[in-house]
Amino acid sequence: MRKIKSFLGGLGLVALLALGLALWSRLPPAAVGGLLLLLVLWLLLTRRGRQTLSVAGVGISTLGQRIGASSVIVIGIAGVVGVLVALLAMGDGFQATLQQTGSNDTAIVLRGGSNAELNSVLERDDLGVIADAPGVARGSDGKPLASAELSVVADLPKKSEPGAEANVSIRGVGDEAWALRPNVKIVQGRRFRPGLRELVVGQGALRQFAGLEVGHQLRLAGQEWTIVGEFVSRDSHDSELWGDAQTVAAAYRRGSSAQSVTVRLTSPAAFGTFKAALLADPRLKVDVSTTREYYTKQSEGLTKVIRAVGITVGTIMAIGAVFGALNTMFAAIAARAREIATLRAIGFRGVPVVAAVLLETMLLALLGGVLGGFVTWLIFNGYTASTLGSNFSQVVFQFRVSPQLLWTGLKWAMAIGFIGGLLPAVRAARLPVTTALRES
Amino acid sequence: MKYLHLIWAALFRSKTRTFLTLVSIVTAFLLFGMLDAVRTAFDAGGKSLLGVDRLVTSSRYSIIQPLPKALQARIAHVPGVRDVAYANWFGGMYQEPKNLIFSYAVSANYLDVYPEIHLGAAQRKAFDETRTGVVVGELLARRFGWKVGDKIPLQSTIFPQKNGDKTWQFDIVGVYTVAKGSANGLDQSFLLHWKYFDEANAFGSRSVGWYIDRLQDPSQADRVARAIDALSANSDHETKTQTEQAFSASFAKQLGDIGLIVGAIMGAVFFTLILLTGNTMAQAVRERTSELAVLKTIGFPGASVLAMVLAESVLLLVLGGILGLGLAAVLAPVVSNGSGGMVNLPPVGAGNWTLGIGLMLLIGLLVGALPAWRAMRLNIVDALAGR
Numbered sequence: 001m002r003k004i005k006s007f008l009g010g011l012g013l014v015a016l017l018a019l020g021l022a023l024w025s026r027l028p029p030a031a032v033g034g035l036l037l038l039l040v041l042w043l044l045l046t047r048r049g050r051q052t053l054s055v056a057g058v059g060i061s062t063l064g065q066r067i068g069a070s071s072v073i074v075i076g077i078a079g080v081v082g083v084l085v086a087l088l089a090m091g092d093g094f095q096a097t098l099q100q101t102g103s104n105d106t107a108i109v110l111r112g113g114s115n116a117e118l119n120s121v122l123e124r125d126d127l128g129v130i131a132d133a134p135g136v137a138r139g140s141d142g143k144p145l146a147s148a149e150l151s152v153v154a155d156l157p158k159k160s161e162p163g164a165e166a167n168v169s170i171r172g173v174g175d176e177a178w179a180l181r182p183n184v185k186i187v188q189g190r191r192f193r194p195g196l197r198e199l200v201v202g203q204g205a206l207r208q209f210a211g212l213e214v215g216h217q218l219r220l221a222g223q224e225w226t227i228v229g230e231f232v233s234r235d236s237h238d239s240e241l242w243g244d245a246q247t248v249a250a251a252y253r254r255g256s257s258a259q260s261v262t263v264r265l266t267s268p269a270a271f272g273t274f275k276a277a278l279l280a281d282p283r284l285k286v287d288v289s290t291t292r293e294y295y296t297k298q299s300e301g302l303t304k305v306i307r308a309v310g311i312t313v314g315t316i317m318a319i320g321a322v323f324g325a326l327n328t329m330f331a332a333i334a335a336r337a338r339e340i341a342t343l344r345a346i347g348f349r350g351v352p353v354v355a356a357v358l359l360e361t362m363l364l365a366l367l368g369g370v371l372g373g374f375v376t377w378l379i380f381n382g383y384t385a386s387t388l389g390s391n392f393s394q395v396v397f398q399f400r401v402s403p404q405l406l407w408t409g410l411k412w413a414m415a416i417g418f419i420g421g422l423l424p425a426v427r428a429a430r431l432p433v434t435t436a437l438r439e440s
Numbered sequence: 441m442k443y444l445h446l447i448w449a450a451l452f453r454s455k456t457r458t459f460l461t462l463v464s465i466v467t468a469f470l471l472f473g474m475l476d477a478v479r480t481a482f483d484a485g486g487k488s489l490l491g492v493d494r495l496v497t498s499s500r501y502s503i504i505q506p507l508p509k510a511l512q513a514r515i516a517h518v519p520g521v522r523d524v525a526y527a528n529w530f531g532g533m534y535q536e537p538k539n540l541i542f543s544y545a546v547s548a549n550y551l552d553v554y555p556e557i558h559l560g561a562a563q564r565k566a567f568d569e570t571r572t573g574v575v576v577g578e579l580l581a582r583r584f585g586w587k588v589g590d591k592i593p594l595q596s597t598i599f600p601q602k603n604g605d606k607t608w609q610f611d612i613v614g615v616y617t618v619a620k621g622s623a624n625g626l627d628q629s630f631l632l633h634w635k636y637f638d639e640a641n642a643f644g645s646r647s648v649g650w651y652i653d654r655l656q657d658p659s660q661a662d663r664v665a666r667a668i669d670a671l672s673a674n675s676d677h678e679t680k681t682q683t684e685q686a687f688s689a690s691f692a693k694q695l696g697d698i699g700l701i702v703g704a705i706m707g708a709v710f711f712t713l714i715l716l717t718g719n720t721m722a723q724a725v726r727e728r729t730s731e732l733a734v735l736k737t738i739g740f741p742g743a744s745v746l747a748m749v750l751a752e753s754v755l756l757l758v759l760g761g762i763l764g765l766g767l768a769a770v771l772a773p774v775v776s777n778g779s780g781g782m783v784n785l786p787p788v789g790a791g792n793w794t795l796g797i798g799l800m801l802l803i804g805l806l807v808g809a810l811p812a813w814r815a816m817r818l819n820i821v822d823a824l825a826g827r
């Protein structure tokens with residue numbers, strides 16, 4: 001009967017923990033701050049709180065003597081937080097790079113049903129119709145701000161591994177592309193001249209691939225091309241090479257077709273008119289989306305996968321770390337059994353003992369979380385990586401260790417510390433005073 | 441061996457501690473099993489021995505550049521080439537955009553070039569005779585519950601038909617199994633006739649995506665590859681011919697450096713694990729100081745004590761490690777099946793086991809070293825006196 005009771009009690013504790021964790025993961029920073037304030041007030045103002053402080057003080061002051069065991073908690077949790085934050089930073093970085101590429105006041109038109117530019121074809125006649133649609137902004141010369149573009153892929157040697165080749169995206173753009181994307185700035189050399197086999201290279205592509213320095217020659221589609229400039233855009237265009245659309249189309253035998261048309265709208269509100277006009281036009285069969293929508297969709301799949309992997313790996317590691325913490329804290333309590341029993345004997349209640357052990361574990365966990373987050377930030381913030389994007393070419397992106405991610409990491413650390421400390425704390429409080437005092 | 445019961449008893453002297461440590465080791469090796477299987481699957485790409493006699497010829501500039509179909513006859517005449525098949529990426533999607541299908545439009549002799557694809561003779565005949573017929577891999581068929589005789593509408597994300605319709609109708613005429621050790625993903629492929637594809641698609645241009653060249657002698661691969669590339673040198677469709685392994689590996693590499701990511705995670709995991717079990721072993725030895733002193737008093741030499749402590753830590757690691765790896769081996773197929781092929785966790789292979797057991801032994805020795813050394817150098821008088 002007692003066994004069943006204690007089993008049911010354990011089960012209840014686990015269910016309560018799961019519920020608590022679910023709540024905890026959704027808790028906004030302000031609520032956590034509030035909880036922290038309550039805790040501090042309780043510690044300082046109530047009798048039990050002050051008792052807790054003094055018991056915890058003894059435990060914390062003896063941490064130095066148990067440095068090996070305590071560092072297991074700190075390092076274990078630092079490892080969990082580090083891996084979790086690094087993986088999430090990878091997903092966030094990729095998503096941010098693609099999302100920044102889009103905006104609400106530019107729209108992209110693709111052939112109906114194509115998910116990416118690579119799969120799309122628009123004929124010459126379509127291009128004119130799209131550029132003249134209502135809602136498209138016009139430049140100072142009265143021409144619509146629309147760029148018919150072509151994205152092809154070339155194999156180029158990577159810098160990191162000599163001999164290995166990867167796909168780089170070559171974008172043929174129209175004359176209006178520069179006005180359409182004011183964030184694209186030439187930092188070295190000059191723009192390509194329409195009609196010539198000249199390219200400008202994005203900073204990301206330059207960093208990843210060999211032989212793209214300004215002034216170098218490049219062999220594409222059997223012809224020699226010259227790199228005449230380097231540009232920065234801080235979005236996914238950074239991974240591309242740009243050339244004149246018609247020259248690129250000619251080299252890759254695409255005739256006068258293009259793959260996408262990007263236009264600047266008179267205002268974000270004009271998107272509805274623009275889209276409706278194109279969809280209603282019987283000459284066209286196209287998909288229309290704002291560039292923000294388009295690039296967000298492109299990042300969705302991979303971002304989700306990376307997040308899922310990050311959280312799975314993080315959870316498995318967290319389980320390991322919880323058991324490590326349990327081990328350490330059980331040992332710590334066993335070593336201090338007499339001391340705790342003495343406290344209980346002279347009148348300390350269970351709550352201060354439980355709270356003190358929890359406080360100690362969570363302090364160690366917090367230390368681990370901060371350490372893990374800091375090391376990850378040091379190593380990975382701004383770390384450049386690349387992967388295969390939906391246009392079948394490399395997208396260069398940077399890891400982003402944002403304050404939100406660090407916050408998430410800290411919350412994980414606290415949760416691990418709490419679970420790891422709870423059971424030992426409960427055991428400490430339940431320690432039969434007489435036997436514990438007699439133990440040597 | 442005769443000390444086994446002694447080591448076992450020492451290990452379970454403190455049950456809670458050993459259990460808690462074991463669980464940590466189990467989780468570490470569970471993670472190791474899953475991640476290392478992913479790493480080897482990526483590393484391998486097409487590194488199956490079944491493909492050593494195949495070369496892949498694609499456009500030199502990029503895989504999306506098509507090659508003329510006329511090249512087939514010319515490649516077939518290169519000495520050392522036994523057979524030439526070709527394929528085109530179809531970019532199929534079933535019902536929803538997330539259900540992307542590895543679908544290829546293939547030449548009539550494609551199945552001959554891939555002897556690891558096992559298709560019944562009757563089904564093979566049906567495939568050869570049905571214009572809209574397709575054969576699909578077993579895993580793919582299971583994922584969507586397809587059977588022979590089903591009519592499948594597949595949307596191509598790239599190719600519309602001549603009438604502008606992007607949905608193509610296919611008849612499943614065969615479901616194939618693949619030989620053990622085949623390249624990853626082969627049992628998830630969807631093969632349709634290139635002929636049907638070329639006639640019906642709006643851009644039908646008698647061009648193909650890549651050629652697969654089967655060799656008479658794998659050791660001639662380099663020479664034959666150069667000879668094939670020489671055929672179209674300085675033309676507007678220069679080619680690049682490489683072994684199937686190199687071709688697949690270059691794909692996997694483009695996704696990112698999986699090996700590096702997995703390596704970094706495992707580094708963090710095992711570093712923590714070493715610290716954790718090291719601490720456990722140190723505690724265990726510290727607690728037993730007087731027992732070890734008794735052992736030495738009754739005549740156990742220092743070396744035996746050293747060996748026993750080492751054996752204890754290795755046993756702890758091996759126990760937890762084997763449990764963890766076993767769990768990974770059991771979980772991987774469960775997850776893969778449960779998600780119906782959506783998440784495809786590769787099975788834990790012999791290579792993963794070898795590496796895993798190697799790591800268990802290494803970490804076991806590493807964490808046992810210091811406590812064992814201390815146990816060996818134990819001064820009996822001091823230890824018994826509790827100093």
